[in-house]
Amino acid sequence: MTAAAPLIELKNITKTFGQGQAAFQALRGISFSVQAGDFVAVMGPSGSGKSTVMNMLGCLDTPTTGEYWFRGQRVDQLTRNQRALLRRHELGFVFQGFNLLARTSALENVELPLLYRGEPAAQRHEAAMVALDAVGLTRWADHTPAELSGGQQQRVAIARAIVTRPSVLLADEPTGNLDTHNSREIMELLARLNREQGITVLMVTHEPDMAAYAKRVIRFVDGQVASDAPNHATEAAPAEGAA
Template sequence: MTQEMKRSVIELHEVVKSYGEKEAATYALRGVNLKITQGEFVAIMGPSGSGKSTAMNIIGCLDTLSSGSYLFGGVDVGNLSLDERTLLRRNYIGFIFQGFNLLGKTTAIENVELPLLYRGFPAHKRHEMAMEALKSVGLEDVAHHTPGELSGGQQQRVAIARAIVTDPFILLADEPTGNLDTAKSIEIMNLLQSFNRDKGITIIMVTHENEMAAYASRIIRFRDGGIDKTYEEKITT
């Protein structure tokens, strides 16, 4: 199936994000138009201040736009209440962060169980699903170790297991290899690529590393609050 025939998961239409008012206003996004289809692996790149992180926060329902529209699976996110956006984020989006964001005094499996706890799963089901997620990233043997007992690469794999344990609609990865050496970075990217290929999870990744972006099926470069169309056309032809 071609990308054109696949259903759009993310659609940004003329999205503007500004801070302040009138002459004092500053713009993080200036009329961004973007479509991401089901099953894509997209890398978002750009210099500091280009708008890439703001776009990621809007897609992840961590921030709201100033004008324009954002459709998630055909649903206009701008029409949702705060509680509805929270439920959308909790039930359909997985997050992977550069800093891992693991709870230091809890075990790997307890960290992975956390999203399931928020969704009200009973303890036995949480444990079963978390162990399966850890197995999928090759860490079932360290399920009862705390983050301090794991390497950086292992901690990031725990974070990935936590992100995919709820079988998310999309996976947002913010500099997922930023704190890792080259070997561990390749390991993590191969893992993400396998989830995209084998499970069909749509992945949107912010990165500043060309080597990591090369694992994606499409690269989008932001510049000055918008998408650099010249660059995108150049790499996709």
């Protein structure tokens, strides 16, 4: 039986910033693939290339050399507008900072990507409520970020990321601004979205406790893949509400 083609494939990716003596090679021949439905944690020390790879996967940057394939399409050869369309329709983003609009409700924050798409108000509202329900926040739809806890704000940010029904969720230190309890709740949520909705998750984290929720861990060192292996800690990840 032929194995399914990867959803994402990076082949010998390099990224150099600057020129001449000031040049810095952030990535030095990165290669790995991701199957649909996977949950991958990307780990490594500061400056190892984790965020550079995430920016590339998110179509926010392009490689200096190498190939980036998404659903069999060569992304690094797309125009800026074509990459923007791919980003808008296939990718969702969750950051360490919640990046919510302060004076608008949770519902309006979640609707924002659909507003950029030009979808009608009724459809935006319905889809946003479905996304808020997925993260357990329908009761808080009319509340502004100032009226929500940090964990609730990150849930709103996740709802905003999934409201467009993306194939891939890119999460960059999603628990970096949260305490232990809220961090575990967010990781349980990401694991559930991966498990129940089949959303592929790629997450950058410095925290082994958070990486324990992933199915696979890729470790970066000095712009290279140092290791890439199934995460045997997944089954031992703490249950929601556990001490």
